[in-house]
Structures are given as C-alpha cells and as structure tokens.
Amino acid sequence: MIDRHRRGSFIMIEWRQANPRVLESWYEKSGVRGSPRRVVSTDDDILKDFFPRHLVTHLAHPAVAETDEVIKRYLLAQHLYQWLNFTKAFEVGVVCRATKLIAEQDCGIEVPSRVRMDAYKILVDESYHALYSVDAVEQIQTRSGIEALPYDFQPFLDNLDRIGADHPRHRRLVQLVQVFVFETLITGLLVDIPKDPNVVSLVRQIARDHAIDEGRHHVYFADFFGRLWGQLEPGDRQVVAALLPDLIIRSLQPATRSASSALREIGFSPAAARSIIAESYDQESVTAGIRSAAERTIGILEDYGVLDQPGAREGFAESGLLDF
Template identity: 45%
Template sequence: MKPGDAPRPAARDWYGRAGVRTGPRRRLGDELDAGRLYFPPDLVPYHDHPLVRALPAPRRAELLARHLFHYLSFTAHFETRVVNRATERIAGGRSGVDTGTDVRLDAYRIYCDEGYHSLYSLDVIDQISTATGITPLPYAFDPFLRRLDATGAQALPDSPVLAQLLQVVVFETLITGILNDVPKDPRVLTVVRDIVRDHAKDEGWHHAFFSRFFRDLWAQQPPARRARIARCAPALIRSSLHPDPRPVRDSLTAAGLTPAAAEDVLRDAYAPDRVNASIRVTARHTVRLFEEAGALDVPGGRDAFHAAELLG
C-alpha cells in the first residue's frame, strides 16, 4: 500500500450475508388494525403542517402510505437506473478507472444487491396497497433522472461516464435518516421496518465500497480534471438531494387539499433554509469523503463547497 492510501474495506462474506442471498421475503403481517403507521411522521416534512393536521385521520394515514409508496418507488427506479448504470460499468471494466478483479467482483455483487432492493420495494408497495385499497399514485422517475443527468452534463460535458460514476459515489455515501431511523420506530409496520433494515445492512457495505472507489478514481485523475470534479461535486450533491415537489403535490391533492392549499404546504414545508439544512446534514459524510481525498484543496474546490452551503 502506497503512503497515504486508504486501506481496502474488510472482506465481506457476500454469499453468506447479503440480503439477496440469505434474507427471507418480507410479508405484511396482521398489523393494519392495530394502528401501526406506514411511515414515521417525523420523517415527513409536511405531516405537521396546519393544513395537513386539519385533514380527517384517514386522509392523513393515506398521506403516510403514499409517502412510503413514493420512497419505495424512487428506490426501485434509482437502484436499477442510476446505481446499476454505473455499477455495471465498474463490474465490466468499462468505468475508465483502473481496478483489480476483486473490485469488479464486488461491483457485480452490488449490482445483484441493488436489483433485489428494487424487487422488494415494489413487492411491499403491492402488498400494502392490495391489503388497504390505498392506490399508489403514478410516479414518473424520468424528470428526476433528466435533472440529475443535466447537472452532470453541464459540469462535465466531455466526460459523461465520469459524471455517472460521481452520481453514484454521492448517493452511495450519503447518510439518510430513513435508513437509520425507520427500523428503530416501533410504531411503523414491521414489514416496512424489516425491508429498510435489510437495505441499511447492504448499504453499509456499499458505502465502504464506493468510498474506496472514489479514492481510486480521484488518484487516477490529472490535476486539471481533479479541479473540475471538485468544482462540480457540490452541484451533483445538491441536485441529488433537492426535494422533488411533484409527488408530494399529487399526494396532498389526492388527500383532499385544493391545489392552492397544496402549494402553501409545499412552500412552508420545503422552505429554502429548511432544505439547505437538510441537504447539509445528509451530505456530511459525502463532503467529508471529498475533503479527505483532497478535493477541497484544489483551486476553486473549497469555494465551490462553500457557495453550495455544504460546509458548516
């Protein structure tokens, strides 16, 4: 190992520990009549808004269910259409980063993990919607993906593959409250807690893999490209984490709010200062990774992270 290199993540017994290899199918139990929640209200920014609190209790419960459906739908699309888009390049040796066979094998393992996360996300949506009669609203992932890719194309117009790799590094090194907090909330349906816990176990290993992969990627870039990566990373982070109001707006109107009232809720629940604070907290581990690699020390790097309000 060269001086300054970070150690490789500890070997993982993927065949004996990965959810897709050993986990059971998670099923909805007999908890719907016991008042269990679909999702922790504390993790739903608009749940305590006065206009939402004024809704009948069944409509508020539907809002939590549809928030869960949106989260799981996003997960199902994101894992296959963003994470696996880049992971397959690493696994196939087409990422442009020089890696060993061990890294490629781990990338294939992650590819399998992510497909399984998508499978059980849709499975739980189907189980809950069938049992409750709460219909998932149509969800279009393409607008989010276009926004994400447009940010990468603007920042690195001549390096689309590099932009996709950085997207995944950003997402896979974030620390979200959902993966940490949902499994701990006994008010939430067991099937929801179980799949989020399963997901979190796999993602802990993915975090270590992509942290190391970024260090390898960074070490192999010429100085000029390092500077471009450092300057574009904050935009990728913010684009990745900025809330999408479309599904929330649709859910609020489906629950009975007028379009004007839904806009009032969105404006209050997703005020810029609240959004910035949430992004800064969620991205703190990703920012630390870039800082430890030296991205904030290249010309313009620290200024870009400051301008994006990602530094305390």
C-alpha cells in the same frame, strides 16, 4: 424526501478503519443471500403508520394537521409509495448504471479484479433492493386498499443528469461520481424507520435489511472514489471538484412533486398544495438537512484532497455545504 439526516450505528462503518474487502463476506452476509422475503403480516399490523410521522414534513403543516385520520393515513401511504418507487428507480437507473461500468471494466480507470467482482455483488444487491421495494408497494396496496399514485422518476433523473450533460466528454465520470455521492450520504431514513415501533413491520424490516447492505456499499464506494480520484488527470479533477456541490444538492432535494400530487388528490387546490409545500420545505431547513446528510461524503472528499482543488472549497461554501 430521499434521505434524512441522523446517524445510526449499524450503518456507520467508518470507511477509514474499514477493510475495503468488506464484500468478501457477501455470500454469507448480504440481504439477498441470507434474508427471507419480507411479507406484510396477516394481523392488524397494517393498521400501523406506513411511514414515521415525524419524517413526513408536510403532515405537520397546520392545514394538514387539522384533517382527519383517514386523510393522514392516505398521505402517509403515498409518502411511503413515493419513497419505495423512488428507491426502486434510483437503484436501477442510477446506482446499477454506474456500478455496471465498474463491473464491466468500462469505468475509465484500472481496477483490480476483486473490485470488479464486488461491483457485480453490488449490482445483485441493488437489483434486490429494487425488487423488494416494488414488492412492498404491491403488498401494502393490496392489504391497505390504498392505491399508489403514479410515480415519475424521469424529472429527478433529468435534473441529476443535466450536470453531466454540460460535460458530455465526462458523462461516464459524472455517473461514477453520482454513485459515489449517493452511496456515501448518510442514509438516515434507513436508520430511523426500523426504530419506529408505530410503523408497519414490513416497512421496518426492509429498511433494516437495506441499511445493512448499504453499510458495506459505503465502504466500497469510498474506496473506489479514492482509486478514481487518484487516476484522474488534473483537468478532470478540476471538473469533478466543480460539479460536486450541485450534484450533492440535486441528489438530496425533497420529493415535493409527489407530496404535492397527494395533497391535490385529497382535495387541496393546486395553489393551496403549493403553499403547504413551500411552507413545509423552506429553503433554510432543506439546506440544513442536505448539509447534515452530506457531512460524511464531504469528509471523504476532504480526506482525498478534493477540496484543495482551486476554487473547490469556495464552491462548497457558496452552495451552503460548508462555512466560508
């Protein structure tokens, strides 16, 4: 799962009150500049959980709950690897792709040089997040002896980009909106993981490091979206407002493909794995989770008047993101 709902004070910088120049202190405060490489500890810390158990929904399914501890540890490890591999691929393939457009003055709107300079800082941050995600996978594989199953980001990316494919003239705009959405969602996982004392320290440390950087990115992208929205033609505003609900929902779908591979790997038949997944991630709770994770993003859209576009509020309601 990309993200889980719930707020945490240290990443909840309220963008309305925040100084949009939040990246001015980047040289002193960013993780890449100020924190050491996180390494898996040499004691028996590795015997702790690889991921908070309550966040791995399929672990609580009766058919999985009755399996032995070795199996559960394997599933936890695979869940962690999936999350880290997804993070790595998303940072590089989606966040950096759009942030580069801003940095290189190719985003279709005029932005001050400070905004472009900050985009370069974010490119560095996101590349570093990708690096320590891969580094953590490598270290944990080595120390635990549990090998990561292959991870394929392409289906997720294709699904996300399909929205832009329907609007080829707006491809660049869609990429910018993608990054705004993802960078303003409530990154609940990053908040919950550091709090769980039963989780391997390396995992908690990188989640905490990541959350602190993302708090600054949130302010930056909320501000950037205001600039973008303010300079769009009426027709383009209409397109953006119409595709946002789908974009939010696709960004937050649980990563059930990887969970299903892990279940099959431990001996469940494809049909059994399918039903465990279907019962663990039912549509109602998935939608409730997405709605909660997107609450802050939708609040920003409200503030900029995006939902006042004709049909926009109805589109959000039809997708289950708002009440009718």
